[in-house]
Amino acid sequence: MNVENIQSVTLEEAQAVAQAAIEKAREMGQPMNVAVAEVGGRLKAFARMETAWTASISIAQDKAFTSATLGFSTQEIGEMAQPGQPLFGINTTNGGRIVIFGGGVPLMRDGHVVGAVGVSGGTPAQDHEVAEAGVAAFG
Amino acid sequence: MNVENIQSVTLEEAQAVAQAAIEKAREMGQPMNVAVAEVGGRLKAFARMETAWTASISIAQDKAFTSATLGFSTQEIGEMAQPGQPLFGINTTNGGRIVIFGGGVPLMRDGHVVGAVGVSGGTPAQDHEVAEAGVAAFG
Amino acid sequence: MNVENIQSVTLEEAQAVAQAAIEKAREMGQPMNVAVAEVGGRLKAFARMETAWTASISIAQDKAFTSATLGFSTQEIGEMAQPGQPLFGINTTNGGRIVIFGGGVPLMRDGHVVGAVGVSGGTPAQDHEVAEAGVAAFG
Amino acid sequence: MNVENIQSVTLEEAQAVAQAAIEKAREMGQPMNVAVAEVGGRLKAFARMETAWTASISIAQDKAFTSATLGFSTQEIGEMAQPGQPLFGINTTNGGRIVIFGGGVPLMRDGHVVGAVGVSGGTPAQDHEVAEAGVAAFG
Numbered sequence: 001m002n003v004e005n006i007q008s009v010t011l012e013e014a015q016a017v018a019q020a021a022i023e024k025a026r027e028m029g030q031p032m033n034v035a036v037a038e039v040g041g042r043l044k045a046f047a048r049m050e051t052a053w054t055a056s057i058s059i060a061q062d063k064a065f066t067s068a069t070l071g072f073s074t075q076e077i078g079e080m081a082q083p084g085q086p087l088f089g090i091n092t093t094n095g096g097r098i099v100i101f102g103g104g105v106p107l108m109r110d111g112h113v114v115g116a117v118g119v120s121g122g123t124p125a126q127d128h129e130v131a132e133a134g135v136a137a138f139g
Numbered sequence: 140m141n142v143e144n145i146q147s148v149t150l151e152e153a154q155a156v157a158q159a160a161i162e163k164a165r166e167m168g169q170p171m172n173v174a175v176a177e178v179g180g181r182l183k184a185f186a187r188m189e190t191a192w193t194a195s196i197s198i199a200q201d202k203a204f205t206s207a208t209l210g211f212s213t214q215e216i217g218e219m220a221q222p223g224q225p226l227f228g229i230n231t232t233n234g235g236r237i238v239i240f241g242g243g244v245p246l247m248r249d250g251h252v253v254g255a256v257g258v259s260g261g262t263p264a265q266d267h268e269v270a271e272a273g274v275a276a277f278g
Numbered sequence: 279m280n281v282e283n284i285q286s287v288t289l290e291e292a293q294a295v296a297q298a299a300i301e302k303a304r305e306m307g308q309p310m311n312v313a314v315a316e317v318g319g320r321l322k323a324f325a326r327m328e329t330a331w332t333a334s335i336s337i338a339q340d341k342a343f344t345s346a347t348l349g350f351s352t353q354e355i356g357e358m359a360q361p362g363q364p365l366f367g368i369n370t371t372n373g374g375r376i377v378i379f380g381g382g383v384p385l386m387r388d389g390h391v392v393g394a395v396g397v398s399g400g401t402p403a404q405d406h407e408v409a410e411a412g413v414a415a416f417g
Numbered sequence: 418m419n420v421e422n423i424q425s426v427t428l429e430e431a432q433a434v435a436q437a438a439i440e441k442a443r444e445m446g447q448p449m450n451v452a453v454a455e456v457g458g459r460l461k462a463f464a465r466m467e468t469a470w471t472a473s474i475s476i477a478q479d480k481a482f483t484s485a486t487l488g489f490s491t492q493e494i495g496e497m498a499q500p501g502q503p504l505f506g507i508n509t510t511n512g513g514r515i516v517i518f519g520g521g522v523p524l525m526r527d528g529h530v531v532g533a534v535g536v537s538g539g540t541p542a543q544d545h546e547v548a549e550a551g552v553a554a555f556g
Contacts, residue, residue: 069472194347
């Protein structure tokens with residue numbers, strides 16, 4: 001049949017991803033905001049630790065949006081978005097929702113993007129590490 | 140002392156509120172989006188059930204924002220926002236984030252608003268009922 | 279398996295819906311803008327006739343967004359959005375993208391919303407009639 | 418006479434441009450979003466292939482907007498928008514709708530811009546190639 005067949009991360013899966021990320025952040029002692037997006041970039045689950053930076057609430061969601069809608073980690077997109085590189089300027093598209101530093105990672109299944117996790121609250125390197133801990137909890 | 144009282148719902152409390160609302164929605168057989176806001180209206184926790192209406196993702200968050208930042212249920216605000224009533228037009232303030240139909244309810248502690256729950260996915264009456272189930276899980 | 283399985287209108291189907299609507303508008307002699315949204319409300323196909331009102335470009339898209347993300351025609355939502363009715367105020371949610379007058383109609387398959395058509399350029403009654411001509415072309 | 422020249426691409430022309438671009442994308446095996454803007458940058462026609470990146474829906478439209486309203490390809494504008502170059506920062510004007518990487522190309526007639534095509538879904542080089550295939554179908 002000629003229909004688009006979109007698989008997406010479920011709520012239970014998204015909650016497990018978010019919880020694994022939160023536990024990693026607690027272990028690091030760094031308050032974080034964690035967002036999980038479904039296929040299409042829509043918010044599926046979110047958790048915000050006490051005292052995490054408040055600007056990071058939307059950054060976490062936008063990192064998840066970015067990786068779910070472009071299929072790369074925000075770290076990788078950041079490299080392509082440097083001056084002189086192919087995607088320089090992409091961060092002002094989509095109403096400014098594209099984030100070009102680490103912390104967003106796609107959730108893959110059978111070679112397809114089915115969602116993404118976005119983390120914000122520490123350095124981009126810390127955020128990426130916490131996001132990867134979330135991804136590791138995804139079957 | 141003249142300081143802003145920053146008592147707020149914690150992540151664990153917000154997750155318990157969201158979970159109780161999700162369980163009520165499952166019991167009703169109606170897919171819902173559930174948001175919990177902390178003091179100041181910022182997103183604290185979010186959970187989206189499979190197949191819930193996608194327009195409701197932001198409505199749920201804005202209902203939580205509305206009740207956390209105005210201190211009333213969105214059902215009550217809706218009565219005050221009818222033509223000829225004192226708050227007619229309030230829904231176009233705050234960048235359009237004020238919702239004036241049922242589904243948002245404040246979370247109170249010691250007589251103070253410490254957050255709010257916002258639910259969207261069914262009728263406003265159903266959304267309000269699910270939000271109240273979330274509030275009931277708040278100690 | 280516990281995955282979200284989203285069927286969506288395809289490009290060929292969306293183009294056939296848009297073309298049928300455009301032909302109906304030509305027959306009526308009323309220049310129109312026609313948008314088709316996929317599951318989740320994202321734009322799938324669009325066609326704008328010469329001299330159609332320019333404000334209607336975004337209204338057509340937002341009508342398709344509204345019906346795809348809420349599952350009702352914008353005519354029906356308009357009835358529920360009158361003062362004193364359950365959804366009064368819904369048109370200021372979702373960043374102002376919810377339209378509450380006729381011209382948006384969901385595309386259904388096997389009892390599920392798989393997209394929507396949105397038409398703008400004439401009266402809401404004309405727009406709804408043109409949208410229904412588009413829906414009729416959907417298998 | 419001092420009047421605005423409102424010559425513009427017609428719907429039939431815009432649909433032919435979009436179709437040629439879509440066929441090129443299919444030939445390349447890369448799912449794409451294709452937008453055609455009329456004079457003034459307003460959306461005239463749009464087509465989205467199954468599974469094309471969702472962030473690219475608005476990027477395609479904004480590339481068409483950019484080339485229709487500035488008269489250059491987005492690739493050329495991208496060169497002028499690098500640090501130290503004359504248009505550095507232009508991508509944050511117009512509410513963030515100016516795109517500064519390849520995929521947008523003006524449609525010209527008798528030396529005048531009468532519209533533009535914008536493509537997004539692959540690399541900027543692929544997007545530009547698909548846009549040029551669309552332009553080639555414009556008489």
